[in-house]
Amino acid sequence: MKKVLFLLFACLLLVALVLPACDDGDDGAVIKIGVIGPMQYTQGQHHWWGAEMARDEINAAGGVKVGDETYMIKLIQADSNEINSTTDAASAMERLITVDNAQFVVGGFRTEAVFPMQEVAMDYKTIYVNCGAATLALNTPVFDDYDRYKYYFRATPFPSNYLVSNVLFTVGMAGAIIKEETGLQRPLKVAICAEGAEWADGMVNALNGLIPSRLGMEVVGIWRPSPTATDCNAEMTAMEAAGADIICTTISGPLGIPYARSWGELEVEAASVGINVESQDVGFWDATAGFGNFETSLSSYGKGVAQSALTVPFVDAFIEKTGEIPNYNAATYDAIYTLKDCIERAGSFDNDAIVAEMEKWEGPTTAAPLFKYTGMDAPLKNPHDVTYGPGNSTGLACQWQDGELVIIWPNADYATDDAWKAVKYPGIVKWKAPPRLIERLKAEAATEEPAAPVEPTEPTEPTKPTEPTEPAAAGATSFAAATYTNDEYGFSIQYPKDWVERPDLLLSPYHINAFSVSAFLPGVTMMAYDAAEPVTADWIVKSMKDAGNANPKVKSDLKEVTLSDGTKATQYELTYLSPTNYEVRAVVVDADKDGKRIRVVSWTVEAFEPFNEALQTEIANTLTFK
Numbered sequence: 001m002k003k004v005l006f007l008l009f010a011c012l013l014l015v016a017l018v019l020p021a022c023d024d025g026d027d028g029a030v031i032k033i034g035v036i037g038p039m040q041y042t043q044g045q046h047h048w049w050g051a052e053m054a055r056d057e058i059n060a061a062g063g064v065k066v067g068d069e070t071y072m073i074k075l076i077q078a079d080s081n082e083i084n085s086t087t088d089a090a091s092a093m094e095r096l097i098t099v100d101n102a103q104f105v106v107g108g109f110r111t112e113a114v115f116p117m118q119e120v121a122m123d124y125k126t127i128y129v130n131c132g133a134a135t136l137a138l139n140t141p142v143f144d145d146y147d148r149y150k151y152y153f154r155a156t157p158f159p160s161n162y163l164v165s166n167v168l169f170t171v172g173m174a175g176a177i178i179k180e181e182t183g184l185q186r187p188l189k190v191a192i193c194a195e196g197a198e199w200a201d202g203m204v205n206a207l208n209g210l211i212p213s214r215l216g217m218e219v220v221g222i223w224r225p226s227p228t229a230t231d232c233n234a235e236m237t238a239m240e241a242a243g244a245d246i247i248c249t250t251i252s253g254p255l256g257i258p259y260a261r262s263w264g265e266l267e268v269e270a271a272s273v274g275i276n277v278e279s280q281d282v283g284f285w286d287a288t289a290g291f292g293n294f295e296t297s298l299s300s301y302g303k304g305v306a307q308s309a310l311t312v313p314f315v316d317a318f319i320e321k322t323g324e325i326p327n328y329n330a331a332t333y334d335a336i337y338t339l340k341d342c343i344e345r346a347g348s349f350d351n352d353a354i355v356a357e358m359e360k361w362e363g364p365t366t367a368a369p370l371f372k373y374t375g376m377d378a379p380l381k382n383p384h385d386v387t388y389g390p391g392n393s394t395g396l397a398c399q400w401q402d403g404e405l406v407i408i409w410p411n412a413d414y415a416t417d418d419a420w421k422a423v424k425y426p427g428i429v430k431w432k433a434p435p436r437l438i439e440r441l442k443a444e445a446a447t448e449e450p451a452a453p454v455e456p457t458e459p460t461e462p463t464k465p466t467e468p469t470e471p472a473a474a475g476a477t478s479f480a481a482a483t484y485t486n487d488e489y490g491f492s493i494q495y496p497k498d499w500v501e502r503p504d505l506l507l508s509p510y511h512i513n514a515f516s517v518s519a520f521l522p523g524v525t526m527m528a529y530d531a532a533e534p535v536t537a538d539w540i541v542k543s544m545k546d547a548g549n550a551n552p553k554v555k556s557d558l559k560e561v562t563l564s565d566g567t568k569a570t571q572y573e574l575t576y577l578s579p580t581n582y583e584v585r586a587v588v589v590d591a592d593k594d595g596k597r598i599r600v601v602s603w604t605v606e607a608f609e610p611f612n613e614a615l616q617t618e619i620a621n622t623l624t625f626k
Contacts, residue, residue: 035107188246280300302427331366
């Protein structure tokens with residue numbers, strides 16, 4: 001009898017060791033959700049922890065009700081290894097869907113990896129919610145090819161165009177405080193330091209133009225260290241030598257630790273303000289041995305700062321579970337809760353029905369007082385994206401202040417417009433400049449010449465309205481113009497005389513020259529092709545792709561126009577994604593001469609500067625031939 005009992009116990013023990021745990025619904029009907037991310041890094045770890053918290057809470061509350069059935073959520077972890085390999089990321093997504101049978105997927109971090117992961121998910125019509133990659137262009141396909149890409153959404157962060165806006169807000173606030181505390185009069189000098197990754201390319205271009213035009217600061221240079229660099233001493237030395245007062249960062253990966261260590265160890269006399277995802281982690285202080293003191297970064301969460309009633313309970317529970325403050329990747333938590341609601345509202349697992357519910361869903365989340373996905377009418381042509389701005393998703397900014405991670409933005413005291421002045425989250429504290437910077441600038445300010453007092457002026461008589469003027473003569477422009485002449489192809493154009501030459505925009509053999517406002521945009525670009533085919537919409541699309549642009553679309557009829565010298569030309573409106581992933585809107589004129597087709601593209605990026613159809617049409621039509 002003892003032998004029988006022993007054998008029975010041994011068999012039961014063996015079964016217990018072989019059978020998997022059932023804490024996420026393996027013992028009944030389950031919904032399988034894949035969580036994909038770089039699991040060896042903080043970004044992937046927070047993807048997983050946020051998803052675990054949502055799963056545990058939903059399952060403990062009774063699961064997901066679909067009709068008369070109840071389902072538990074089962075999570076499947078996939079290490080994308082995307083910081084090191086985009087190929088691995090696509091393969092991990094394929095396995096999640098075809099081998100692990102994930103019905104939905106959340107996560108993703110690096111833009112270069114999310115693009116191929118998106119394609120795999122769309123091949124299988126699997127709902128994929130991006131919780132980490134910011135590039136605006138990831139959502140453009142939903143607008144251009146809805147039937148294929150409607151299963152793709154972004155839950156966090158808001159698109160990179162708006163990340164630029166938030167960086168400008170925080171750099172502007174830091175600049176105002178620096179000047180308050182030092183009395184410095186000259187424009188502050190900014191070095192841009194961004195990891196050499198695709199997602200940062202467009203942000204760097206935008207910041208390079210907008211920091212001078214929006215903030216009145218001087219950009220002294222751009223540095224692009226490798227995303228996996230282990231120190232930044234060379235970059236720090238160069239930025240300090242360039243006279244930087246502020247280093248504006250765009251860093252999302254592991255580079256953030258050695259960057260901050262180098263900054264602190266070398267005692268660089270500049271503030272660091274921008275994006276450094278690693279600094280959102282409480283482990284950052286120890287990882288940098290305290291040298292990351294005063295590092296400032298955009299973030300999504302902060303201890304004790306409530307964007308909605310859901311924020312503080314989530315942050316506190318996350319800290320209790322992990323010992324860390326959640327970074328934005330932890331919004332897998334919100335993504336899974338939204339999926340749950342929309343599955344229940346659809347009453348089925350039909351993905352088209354669930355997509356329709358996601359498009360209508362709105363409500364508070366842990367990172368927004370009101371979250372809703374953008375629609376097909378989104379001004380940036382980015383449906384299924386995060387709705388940004390006061391009252392919706394605003395984001396936060398955090399700073400390390402003597403070992404404590406605090407939230408320093410939005411700060412109504414330093415807002416520049418009424419909408420942002422109304423954003424008042426409890427728990428915000430004032431940003432602090434590194435003392436070494438304040439000491440340097442105070443010493444400099446003491447040697448500056450005082451500003452000349454402004455003499456009061458006598459009131460002037462109201463000016464009389466001017467008489468209407470005659471229309472401008474043929475060939476004249478409505479703007480003070482400079483002329484560019486190209487002797488090789490025998491043409492000239494006119495453009496506003498305060499625009500500057502932009503050799504950095506000449507990215508293909510087809511480009512001839514480009515000019516724009518010194519602060520990035522709008523601008524005009526000239527190109528030359530062989531005139532071997534008629535000007536058709538198909539040829540235009542192909543020619544733009546040949547020049548390195550993505551997703552070109554002809555947005556108007558092809559209109560025949562006559563240039564001022566009598567040359568016949570074709571005019572049309574065009575949109576395309578630039579090589580730096582910004583959606584460009586342009587008026588284009590193509591004209592043939594001596595076997596060559598000269599193209600004038602008069603353009604802007606509406607996310608930063610409105611489309612001025614009259615001006616851009618006028619510039620494009622100044623094309624003339626000798």
